[in-house]
Amino acid sequence: METLMAFTVGGLFAAAIYMMLRRSIVKLVIGLVLLSNAANLLLFTQAGLLRGAPPLVPEGAMQPAGVVADPLAQALILTAIVIGFGVLAFAVVLIHRAYEVVQADDMDQMKDTDT
């Protein structure tokens, strides 16, 4: 499964990079969303994939029974998802603001600092 996930992550990265290389800002935003998904998934896969072993301690026990999935990676990804949302919102509004100034969805028209 990890091999399959590796290629999935690679595919997501390729899609994200392709979109980020476009001239359109909207496509850049789509690329950003794909990129953050790809990065989270990469981290998740790297921590190891386990079916049906959530990092929970059974009621009354002190430690989980048997091997559980890596809780640290999950904690990292969880916050990364929420922060990703905040940063994406910021980027989107920034881009919208830039569009209002330049009046074109074309990054080549934003290369001057004084527009």
Place this chain on the structure above:
Amino acid sequence: MLLAVLSGFLIAAVAPWVHRGLGRHSGWALAALPAVLFIYFASFLPALREADGGRIIMEYDWIPSLGIQLTFLVDGLSLLFALLISGIGFFVVAYAGRYLEGHRDLGRFYVLILAFMASMLGLVLSSNLISLFVFWELTSITSYLLIGYNHEDAKARKSALQGLFVTVAGGLALLTGLVMMALVGGSYELHELLTSGDIFREHDWYLAILLLVLLGCFTKSAQYPFHFWLPNAMAAPTPVSAYLHSATMVKAGVYLMARLNPSLGGTEAWMLLLGLFGAVTMFVGIFLSLRSTGVKQVLAYSTVMALGTLTMLIGVGTETAMLAAMAFLLAHSLYKGALFLVAGILDHEAGCKDFLQTGGLRRALPVTTVFAGLAALSLAGVLPMFGFVAKELLFEAVLEAPALAGLFSVLAVISAVMVVAVAAIVGIRPWYGPRADTPKVPAHEAPPALLAGPVVLASLGLLFGLGAGLVDQGLIAWAAAAVYGAPVSPYLSLWHGFNLPLLLSGVSLALGLLLYLNWERFRRVTGFMEVVNRYGPEAAYEKTMAGMVWLSEWQTRVLQNGYLRYYLLTILISTVGLVMVTLLTRTDVHIDLDLSGILVHEAFIVAVLLMAALVSVTTRSRLGAVASLGVVGFCVALIYVLFSAADVGITQVLVETLTVIMLVLVLFRLPGFLGLTPMVLRVRDAIIALAVGAMMAVLKLAASTTQYADSISAYFIQESQPSGYGRNIVNVILVDFRALDTLGEIVVLALAAVGVYAMIKFRAEDRRR
């Protein structure tokens, strides 16, 4: 000792308030500090006589937990410098209080000059190479600020920058050299390194260390071809020129060469480099001095001559040469300090900045005339001044030089002739002869604050000359011993009998006076030098600076082209290249292509995920793109849930919903997709994107078979319930084990939200306007 060195910085910090409180007396009040320091350093003299090996070492804990100490080394050499710095500092600060009276930035001036004095003291007293270097750079920086003191003057700013660039570039080389020295010698402490000269001289790095250290010293001490910044530095107020650019800072390079002589000296390379550069600098300096007419220019170039002489003497390296160097150093500081202060009086009282404007001022400024004459006599090396003693020794040292004695002697004699002419220009020209029309008519003699320096310093020149033996027994001999690395037998005396040096002195005196009478003709005949100047070191400096500006403009144009995708392309292609090269050359990377154990529903989810990603890339409709993004997000969430990450899965679903809502709210107010890029470029981008994707996949596969460190998750799993009282380990990590990280993360979220809010609100306000 620590307090003594740092007191300059401490007093500097309060100097503006002292100045504001005391007004016109602030000069004298602040001069009390160097005076106290002078007495403090003088009190070391008896102790040094008793001290073991002629040196006292003082250690202070600086950062005890790291074992870093501040070490100070007091021996003849550092004490001679410390006394000069604090002694001349006293007169300069007092002088400045009067000279710059009423200048609106006088408070700042005190800050800088006191900070400079402290840096200089730190430099000559440090025993640790690193603290020595820090103080070295501090002198460069304070000097920069002092040269550019009149910062509204473009020329002053340019000169300040030039001085800074030249000395700091040398400083960089010096730092490298010092670090290499410490690596070779196994210590950063000078007092330990000084005894291990043979280790250095036989080490492979010797030449590299020598060249780097000397580059630092030569730039600081204005040796040819780096001499050009020093005359330009005369844009500084006169007290600064007197202090930094004649008596102290420029001697820092000389100090370091002298200091390191026991470690690095005594080789052929040392002798040739120092001797030749010193001799050439000496000659070029005095030649240019005689060609100048500006009061401060003449003195500045003659300082270049003195620095060259000192370098040459250290290069010669004999016992006599070291004695001559120290005597010359003392003599030069005394007369040059005095003469610069006299130059300030000329400017302050008569408004003269050029010798051609001056003449016949002796009636208006009788005291100044007498002591300017006295200092000039010492400069010329006339019996019975201390300058004479130094010059005799200089001749004797070069005549006995173990190598190149002929060349050194000829250059020394020619230079001496010109020095006499310069001395006559300074000592005779402004004072005697017909009264010239000066820009300002001096109403009265200069005030005591201005006169104190020239009077005392010039008188000391006479006093030391008459009592040469006394000075010889003490400080000069100790200083020479510290430079020489072995005790030096006292030799200084006013009268050595009729010998070759005396003859040379007499001849140079006569020829020098002759040259003075033909000064105008000399300047005319040597007019061709102007052409040479155009291609000289200063022109090279200008060209280098212009070249650097051109280079940075060029590379900014190429790299910072303003196109986001080209930045990305540069970054991506180099990353892919570097990672791939590493992966291919590292033979221990093992990639395991195991496609077994995939369940059908998982394969289905992955297929949907990749399809949706492809659609979001290729679709021409924005709604389609956003919707397929949503599908991608939900598939990812499913993967999280399937592989035991319930919390993450729920979060992903919720955030994905909110993301779609947000994109719908915003993106539809932007125009629809346009096909902006031609097909060829799209293919190129697709290839690069696929390469990055492939790299990530390979990297992931390679990484899963490699583990460098144990995971810390085991601890969290073990301790979640016992010490975190929580059964959801992910949540315990978030709010307990790694709570500080989470705090940082919610702050980021809050900032992003506030940023969005602000951007929208400000726009609304703009519109209303």
Place this chain on the structure above:
Amino acid sequence: MSPQFTLQSLILRTAAHFLLPLLLIFSVFLLLRGHNEPGGGFIAGLVAASAVALYMFALDIRSAKRVLRFEPRDLLGWGLLFGVISGVPAVFMGQPFFTSQWLELTLPVLGDLKVGTPLLFDIGVYLVVIGGVLLILLSLAEAEE
């Protein structure tokens, strides 16, 4: 209010009236049980924010703001304050900042209960997530007007 982003559906509007309190209560439930079962401040905050967002779509921004009662900005501030405060008690106990502190309470009905600074911290996270997400969404929606 532009009609574009308000779904003029009577069913949704009616449902939203009932769903909002339910979802908010559910979010508090998720928050409180988060230490032991899936849930926690992040998820609970997102649920609550989604609930208000739903209300906003069903009715309009003004009603959404009214029903929220707090300014999202204030929630952000309170959340951050709670987060920081929860780290402080450890300092007074002579431990590093953010070391968790627990109180064991024996209450008549609920039995043994452990109350600690991590709960306070989780409430802080909850408030920041609600405040942040709603500040973004409400600002964007208001800009539509």
